[in-house]
Each structure stands twice: as structure tokens, then as C-alpha cells.
Amino acid sequence: MVAVLQTEGLSKTFGTFKAVQDLNLQVEEGDLYGFLGGNGSGKTTTMRMILRLIRPSAGRVRIFGKDHAADFIEIMKQVGALVELPAYYPYLSAVKNLEILRLASGGVPVSRIPEVLDLVGLGPRMHDRVGTYSQGMRQRLGIAMAFLAKPRLVFLDEPTNGLDPHGINQMRHVIKEMNKRDGVTFIISSHLLHEIELTCNRVGMIKQGKLILQDKLDAVIARTVDGLHIGCDKKEVAIKLLQSQQWIKNVQEEETGLIRISCPKERFAQVNAILAANGVTVSELTPARQTLEEFFLSQ
Amino acid sequence: MMTRIGRLTAAEFLKLFSQPFLYITLVVVVVSTLGAEVFRPIFSGQRETMWKTFGAVQLFAYGFQFGLKIATYVLLIFSSMMFAGEFDRGTIKNLLTRPITRLDFFIAKCVTVAGLAVMLFGAVFYVSAVYALGRGDVGPVWDDSQFIIQRSTQEILAHARKAVFMSFVAFLAAGFLGILVSNLTESSGYAVSFGLGLFLVADLGTGMLLDRAKQKMFMYYPTYAFEKLAQFGEGTTTRWSPDIDAHLLYLLVPALYIAAFIPLAFSIFRRRPITA
Numbered sequence: 001m002v003a004v005l006q007t008e009g010l011s012k013t014f015g016t017f018k019a020v021q022d023l024n025l026q027v028e029e030g031d032l033y034g035f036l037g038g039n040g041s042g043k044t045t046t047m048r049m050i051l052r053l054i055r056p057s058a059g060r061v062r063i064f065g066k067d068h069a070a071d072f073i074e075i076m077k078q079v080g081a082l083v084e085l086p087a088y089y090p091y092l093s094a095v096k097n098l099e100i101l102r103l104a105s106g107g108v109p110v111s112r113i114p115e116v117l118d119l120v121g122l123g124p125r126m127h128d129r130v131g132t133y134s135q136g137m138r139q140r141l142g143i144a145m146a147f148l149a150k151p152r153l154v155f156l157d158e159p160t161n162g163l164d165p166h167g168i169n170q171m172r173h174v175i176k177e178m179n180k181r182d183g184v185t186f187i188i189s190s191h192l193l194h195e196i197e198l199t200c201n202r203v204g205m206i207k208q209g210k211l212i213l214q215d216k217l218d219a220v221i222a223r224t225v226d227g228l229h230i231g232c233d234k235k236e237v238a239i240k241l242l243q244s245q246q247w248i249k250n251v252q253e254e255e256t257g258l259i260r261i262s263c264p265k266e267r268f269a270q271v272n273a274i275l276a277a278n279g280v281t282v283s284e285l286t287p288a289r290q291t292l293e294e295f296f297l298s299q
Numbered sequence: 300m301m302t303r304i305g306r307l308t309a310a311e312f313l314k315l316f317s318q319p320f321l322y323i324t325l326v327v328v329v330v331s332t333l334g335a336e337v338f339r340p341i342f343s344g345q346r347e348t349m350w351k352t353f354g355a356v357q358l359f360a361y362g363f364q365f366g367l368k369i370a371t372y373v374l375l376i377f378s379s380m381m382f383a384g385e386f387d388r389g390t391i392k393n394l395l396t397r398p399i400t401r402l403d404f405f406i407a408k409c410v411t412v413a414g415l416a417v418m419l420f421g422a423v424f425y426v427s428a429v430y431a432l433g434r435g436d437v438g439p440v441w442d443d444s445q446f447i448i449q450r451s452t453q454e455i456l457a458h459a460r461k462a463v464f465m466s467f468v469a470f471l472a473a474g475f476l477g478i479l480v481s482n483l484t485e486s487s488g489y490a491v492s493f494g495l496g497l498f499l500v501a502d503l504g505t506g507m508l509l510d511r512a513k514q515k516m517f518m519y520y521p522t523y524a525f526e527k528l529a530q531f532g533e534g535t536t537t538r539w540s541p542d543i544d545a546h547l548l549y550l551l552v553p554a555l556y557i558a559a560f561i562p563l564a565f566s567i568f569r570r571r572p573i574t575a
Contacts, residue, residue, distance in 0.1 A: 048572075087391075145393055
């Protein structure tokens with residue numbers, strides 16, 4: 001796989017505050033890369049550094065295998081971005097807002113403007129002043145701005161901000177479709193873990209400016225398996241038995257009637273053996289996983 | 300690079316011409332120019348007689364001087380908003396994440412300010428010239444006590460051309476002052492207030508300076524040019540200031556200001572983190 005984006009030791013310091021520390025991101029062509037992190041974790045600062053809106057304190061960025069400082073113009077011809085809140089000229093229509101960016105981008109045909117506005121569902125109101133738009137419509141316009149020049153790589157910072165459930169679903173569909181049909185690589189920063197789980201195939205997690213995890217989503221999900229759901233008879237006996245084992249944590253009976261425990265994956269068979277040896281009949285034994293949110297918080 | 304600057308300039312003009320405020324200010328400039336041509340002769344106590352009517356150049360000077368002053372404020376308002384407005388709205392990040400450099404963007408803004416300056420200057424020129432030519436004689440300038448020609452038509456027109464030329468570079472310098480101020484803050488409101496405030500203080504302060512010191516201020520030259528031109532038209536002066544003429548100060552001083560404003564503004568813009 002070709003690395004579309006690669007950062008090496010990317011860091012940013014504001015005074016004494018280390019906003020981003022030694023970040024090594026690796027995004028491959030065709031990835032739907034979820035860039036996860038809480039508020040103030042350094043996601044937007046990282047995006048700004050990659051897009052050269054702010055200067056890194058250290059480190060380098062390579063996009064499409066090129067140095068982003070040396071080949072910025074060539075690189076940006078194939079990059080679209082929505083950074084934080086969408087920005088626009090409120091006294092202009094969506095069409096004119098995009099016309100300004102079309103002129104700035106170069107090489108984009110005029111016919112692309114209605115096309116991209118239709119894509120994000122703004123077609124019927126494309127000639128209205130943006131100042132009269134709702135927050136969700138402005139967010140759609142921001143996404144249309146990022147898609148305007150048919151980019152190969154798109155950065156979307158909190159793209160579902162202000163969208164209603166229908167809008168979120170529609171955007172997810174558009175992103176997946178563009179990824180599948182045109183091979184567009186997306187880097188989606190968000191603190192909405194569920195949304196990332198539904199959209200992305202790879203994730204990077206950032207916490208206090210440090211990358212704490214970067215892997216395929218499937219692999220991350222596999223790592224979220226942290227215990228078992230146990231269906232059995234003699235529940236009181238079973239709970240006491242399980243609680244007596246030092247390597248088993250958080251033993252609790254759930255509303256479903258199953259017992260939930262936390263323990264290492266490699267000892268699942270041992271759990272069954274202990275219960276069986278003490279006369280407890282096990283009827284169900286299924287892996288229990290944390291939500292991505294619980295997993296993120298536990299890191 | 301030239302293509303990118305051309306495209307960005309087209310985008311800047313699209314934004315500029317889409318602002319209703321531009322048309323309101325144009326009307327204000329036109330009305331101010333006409334107002335000065337109509338009312339200044341009345342308030343100055345001059346009277347037309349059957350032997351002497353107002354000269355077209357004299358009226359032109361009245362209108363141009365006041366109209367250009369108002370146009371300078373308008374130019375300052377727009378140029379002060381050029382960068383600060385993009386930061387204010389956050390649109391700067393949309394533009395700088397396109398395949399352009401900060402230098403392209405900066406030059407496009409400068410070209411736009413220069414274009415706006417030409418447009419405003421042209422509007423003032425056109426309105427004051429049309430009214431002046433419609434109402435007064437182009438020349439010659441007569442001495443009505445001795446009934447002799449004091450200044451030929453060619454001579455007075457040459458002075459008018461010189462006054463127009465003299466004032467343009469200084470007018471342009473005001474636009475670049477706005478660009479500098481626009482890079483000092485991320486709020487367009489603050490930028491406009493600061494730009495106008497700075498210019499007003501400097502302009503009023505210039506009036507209190509000695510002649511030699513005045514000549515070092517770029518805002519002095521439009522006033523000087525049209526006060527002199529009015530005097531030529533009225534027949535109360537016979538020559539331009541030799542100091543200013545000999546060293547082309549009317550060109551040199553505003554050009555030096557522009558040469559200082561542009562690199563200073565760009566060095567601020569180039570280093571600026573875009574956190575809008």
C-alpha cells in the first residue's frame with residue numbers, strides 16, 4: 001500500500017504547552033482514517049500543521065510521497081479540507097462562495113459547482129445567501145468546499161457537527177461512496193467514536209498530543225474484547241467462584257441474566273473449566289467487548 | 300504564479316463587487332465630490348460676474364480635493380478589511396488550503412486594493428471633471444482687474460494633469476496603509492477603526508507641521524496638489540513649491556511609504572499562524 005500521508009516526529013509547542021508531540025501518522029491510499037481524540041487533544045492542531053496553516057515546531061509531513069513544504073502547490077491540487085467550523089462569505093450564495101474557491105483552486109470546471117452542491121444536498125438552495133442557511137446547511141457547504149476540486153485526499157474535521165441524524169447518515173453514505181467509487185482517501189477527525197466506528201476502516205487515537213494507537217479498525221475492535229458474558233445455573237455460586245480468582249475483574253450480573261466478567265482473552269477456557277469443576281453448568285460463553293468509547297477512555 | 304495571482308484577483312473582485320457596501324460608498328463619494336463643486340464656490344464668497352465665470356479647473360480642484368478625501372477613507376475601510384475580514388470569518392483557511400502560496404494571496408490582495416484605488420480615483424475624476432466642464436470655462440485664466448490672460452488653457456490643463464498624477468500615488472499609499480493595518484489584527488472592526496483612526500490623526504497632525512515636515516507625510520500631497528490647482532484656477536498663485544518639484548517629493552515620499560508598508564505587511568502575514 002502507498003502511504004498517502006506520513007508524518008514523522010510532528011510536534012507543536014505553544015509557549016511551554018506541548019499541543020502535539022512526536023506524532024507519526026501513516027495513512028494509506030483508499031483509507032477511511034478516523035482520527036480520534038477528545039477536545040483539546042491536538043487533532044485540529046495536527047490537521048492545521050499538515051495543511052500548513054500553522055508551522056510545526058518539529059517534524060516533517062509527506063503527502064503522496066512528497067514533502068509538503070517543498071511541493072505544497074502540487075500536493076494541494078489533490079487535497080480538500082474542512083478544518084473545524086465551516087467558513088463562508090455570508091453575503092454571497094453557496095454558488096458564489098464555491099466560485100471563489102473554484103477560482104482559487106484552478107482547473108475546476110464551473111459545472112462542478114452545482115454537481116458538488118447536489119452531492120451534499122444543497123442543490124435546491126444553492127442561489128440563496130449563505131447567511132440565511134441553518135447550521136446543518138452551512139456544515140454541508142463546508143463539506144462541498146472540501147469536495148470541490150475532486151481531491152484524492154480529504155481532511156474532514158468534525159464533519160457531522162450540526163447535522164441531524166438524516167444528514168449524518170447522508171454524509172456517511174457520500175463519504176463511503178466517494179471512497180469506494182473514486183478511491184478518495186479520507187482523514188476524518190472526530191470525538192464521536194460511534195461515528196468513526198461506522199465510517200472508518202483505520203483509526204488513530206490521540207491523547208494529550210500523543211498518538212496512543214494506530215491500527216485497522218478491526219484490529220482495534222478485537223482489542224476491545226476484554227471479558228466474557230456467561231450464561232449458567234447456580235449464579236450465586238458462580239459469582240463467588242469468579243470473584244475468588246485474582247485475574248478476573250469486575251464480576252457482575254447484568255439485566256439480561258448473564259454474568260459479565262473482565263479477564264484476559266487467553267484465559268477464557270480456564271473460566272469454563274473452573275465453573276464446570278465446581279458443578280456449575282455453563283450454557284453460554286460469549287466474548288464481551290468494550291465500546292470504542294470505553295476502550296478509548298481506558299487508554 | 301501569474302495565473303494563480305490572476306485567478307485570486309478575479310476571486311477578490313468577485314467578493315468586492317458582491318458587497319452592497321461598495322455601492323453605498325461609491326454613491327457617498329460621488330455625492331461628496333459634486334457637493335464640494337457646488338457648495339465650495341458659494342461658501343468661499345466668490346461670485347461670478349459677466350466678466351469672470353468660475354474656471355472649470357478651479358471647480359475640478361474643489362470637487363477632486365474633497366471627493367478624494369472621502370475616497371481615501373473608503374479605500375482605507377476596504378483595505379483594512381482585506382486580510383482582517385478573512386481572519387474574522389475564518390475564510391482565510393479555505394483559501395490557504397488551495398494550491399496557492401501566501402505570496403500569491405498577498406499579491407492578489409494588493410492588486411485588488413490597487414484596482415479599487417483606480418476605480419475610486421476614476422470615479423472622483425470623472426464626476427468632478429464632467430461637472431466642472433459642464434459649468435465652467437476650461438481656460439484661459441484671466442486677471443479680471445487688468446484684463447490680461449494670466450495662464451493659457453494649455454498651461455492650466457498641464458497643472459491639472461500634474462495635480463491628478465501627484466495625488467494618485469499618495470492615494471494608493473493610503474490603501475497600502477490599510478493592508479498593513481489589516482495584518483495587525485484578526486478583527487475587521489478593529490482593523491477599520493485603527494486604520495481610520497491612524498490616518499485621521501496623521502492627516503490632522505500633518506496640518507500642524509512645518510512645511511519641511513509636512514513634505515515627509517504622504518497624506519499631505521493630495522491636499523497640496525488640489526489646493527495649488529485651485530489657486531492656479533483662481534489666479535492667486537503662479538508656481539508649484541520648488542522643493543517638492545525639484546526632488547519629485549510628491550512621487551518619492553508616497554512611494555517610499557508604499558515600499559515600507561508592503562514588505563512589513565507581508566512579513567507579518569507570512570509568519571502568521573492560521574487559527575481562525
